[in-house]
Amino acid sequence: MTGAAVRTVLGDIAPEELGVCDAHDHLFIGSPALPGQELDDTGAALSELQAFAALGGRAVVQWTPWGMRRRTEELPGLSRRTGVHLVSATGMHQAKHYDERVLERVYGGLPGLFVRELTGGPVRAGMIKVAGAYHRLDDHARHVLAAAAEAHHATDAPIGVHLEAGTAALDVLHLLCDTHGVPARRVILGHLHRFPDARIHRQAAETGCFLAFDGPSRPHHGTDWRLLDSLAVLAEAGHARQILLGGDTVTPAARAGADGPGMPFLLGGLRPRIERELGPDVASAIFTGNPARAFAARWRQP
Template sequence: MDERSPARCLRTVTGALPPARVRGPVLAHEHLALDLSRGGDTAAVLDGRHRAAVTGELAALREEFGLALVVELTCRGMGRDVRALARIARESGVAVVAGTGWYYERFHPAEAAAASAEELAGELVREIGADGDGSGAETSGTGGGIDGTGVRPGVIGEAGSGGDAPSAAEVRTLTAAALAARATGLSVATHAQLGRGGPAQLELLTAAGLPPYRVSIGHQDLLDDPGVHRELASAGAYVAFDTVGKENYRSDGARLRALLALLEAGHAKRALLSCDISRYGYLTAEGGTGYGHLFRSFLPRLRAAGADEDTIDLLTRRNPLRFLTGGAGDATAESAAGSPADPEEP
């Protein structure tokens, strides 16, 4: 497969969006519609019963904090519903980027079991389209896209593995993600179970020819290993602190210390932030911390620890936009995100 230049417009579920129009923060890893109940967790669901609550939360965050974009990483085998995403985006006024690819092996659908990495990559390319026009709008009757809706993914993810090293099946799906990313210009966001296996994921993806700056390694705030965070960032990948507020896994205090260590090591341009709302109990309507926990709780603590507003904007807007557009720090990517170019980036 031939490398394509990354499309500079974001592909959202309601149409192409120039990055320069994204003036508010971005949630880099969320779920608005999903169903993981077949894995045995009946609470890991966000469906039609919760749609009004999800929409209401996003609309309120747009009004209060200027929330501009959500990167929705529900992919194949996770109960993806892009028609629901399009409705949520239109009704909340918050743009949504949809994902594709395969989660970790426990949730692989049958299609992932028998095909080669190249065959799986071809399936992703057909779903994404490789025209590079940034279009992602739902277009009735056009076919193609995700489930024949005409909606095109704007990111590959969350492409997963479930341990310190990917299983044979996960090697194939992650390799497929890298090959499809090369062919279409999209970036890859991963699921690293409990933060483990990030270096192995990055090694596999880059071995397939994907530049590290087009990779975000997920759930690193669940891993108590600043050395791994520095290793990933030094290699050029994004380090996702994307389970903010999930105190039952790890305290936000520990997350904050790990993030500050990464910033102090000089890697502010490689961190992404989000909450990974992945069950209805996390919604504020159900008594949870909700999508806004990042803005209402974690960022104030980060400011109190010394982060200035430029750093906050970098973490919550410019970094995710650079990741999504495949920017390597060149003038086009940086100016599109509303910041000067940074020639020292890889």
């Protein structure tokens, strides 16, 4: 993408500067639907980034959207202290993560809200994060996806999609791409490993979208043992340049500092296996080349 840039919390950078990337994770997040599971400790976030950087990690994309305690103002300092590029998100999650009064206040102006966070303010977002429902798109998801599409057309920002339990991937692509005209290459489907249907993965990949496999080795993900098989099927079908990996750390117990896998597991645990079983070229694409293309945009200022 000539003239493209990745929008980090410290400013825009050339895609090739992004480096080894955790393409979907969280340093800070909180929701009334998940009481007691907040990520809100700056020191723990710093330690996690330092451990990731020590293994060669150079970038982390925080998919925490608007209204979920992103602590956006702390991200520039963490980036400077660790040397890790950080990409922040705007967007909106499922309705259950918000107070109804908050939704009522912002619901009619979501496209403008997303655009403002992508293009203005002291810390600009570099992507839009939205969410589907389990095996379907409810009215809330359709509304937010439409707003994300409008914001994309105004800015060229990439759209990352939380697929609930990995489902409804093709419905999301149909709505975003066929109905709202978002190019598939600007869409990142998240959590595909939670619904390891190789046929659906291939069908989605054939559209040209990016496929994110995120949250490996979290205790409640019973499909993690199929991760390498899922990646191998896609790579063998010619889609290695569309695969992304992320840790999707969403609870304090999942962090490396609390004896969870955390961000470092991607590079200390998964990367050696991918290099050994799928080859160094595929590993390089997944961790470096693909994120550089997925999160780069030809940014427009409306």
